[in-house]
Amino acid sequence: MRIKVEDCVFVQVDIQERLFPHIAEKEELEKNLITLIQGLKLLEVPIFVNEQYKKGIGETIPSLRELTDDYPHFEKTTFSCCGNNDGLSAIKATGKKVVILAGIETHVCVLQTALDLLEEGFQPVLVTDCVNSRKAKDKETAIQRLIQAGVIPTTYESLLFELTVNAKNPVFKGISSLVK
Template identity: 40%
Template sequence: MLLSSERSVLVVVDIQEKLMPAIAESARVERNAATLLKGAALLGVPAFATEQYPKGLGPTAASLRALLPPDGVVEKISFSAAREPAFLERLERIGRRQIVLAGSEAHVCVMQTALSLVGLGFEVVLVADAVSSRVPANAELGIARMRAAGATIVSTEMVLFEWMERSDIPAFKAVLDLIR
């Protein structure tokens, strides 16, 4: 199964200002999430972010907020975004079944969202180099559990090249510049 820019939606889970300082390799996670958001914009892939209890954890990181549309955030209190009506309504409006996930924490909100989406029949793709947790071992366990449940595990570059499909598209050079 290859990713498709026509079937995918990118969801950035809970990369929030007050949470990220505690996340292992947070700079990598934020950088790769930004690369995915920029690539999604260049290739016509809808994207949005979730925020877990923003009153406590703050808003989405500023570097990512700047890449989202004005209505690009869905607030939540459930660890699984798929247990929030506003999240499911957003996915329904977008009308795509291939969900590409990035974010934190890998073993809590990202994993619970992924498992819920798999249970609802979505095709879930986890971008492993764009997720982490406070404790790296927890992230590894979360990724292993998502894989076992049927999520496909990929990297940022895999996503971008699969979304592009070909090297002769107008956005090729701009997307390539994102990963150089």
């Protein structure tokens, strides 16, 4: 299946201050997430930010918060972003069927969100270099399970160029400079 920009929304999952320091390879993850979000903004993909129990886990990390402050934020206590009726309603209201996912932790909140999105009739796209967990084995196992369930795996660079489609796209130079 071809992923088309006009069909997509982006859901950011729980990249929060008190959890992020414990995530494996967090520096690379943060860099990748920044690039992904900057690219999705250039492509004008709708963005939804989810935060798990902010009182306990804190706000979205500062580098991403400054990129996403102007987009809808949803606080949740369920692990799945779909457990928050406002968040799920916002995704449904776009009329788009492809949901790009990135965040932490892959084996808990990202996994449960993707599985619920499948049940709701959406096609989740997992940006595998923009998700992680505290333990590598948890991430690897979750990605395998999600692929078996029907989630499409990709990387941020592959996705951004797939959404751009053509070197004549007005945002091509911006996307190209982001991934260098």
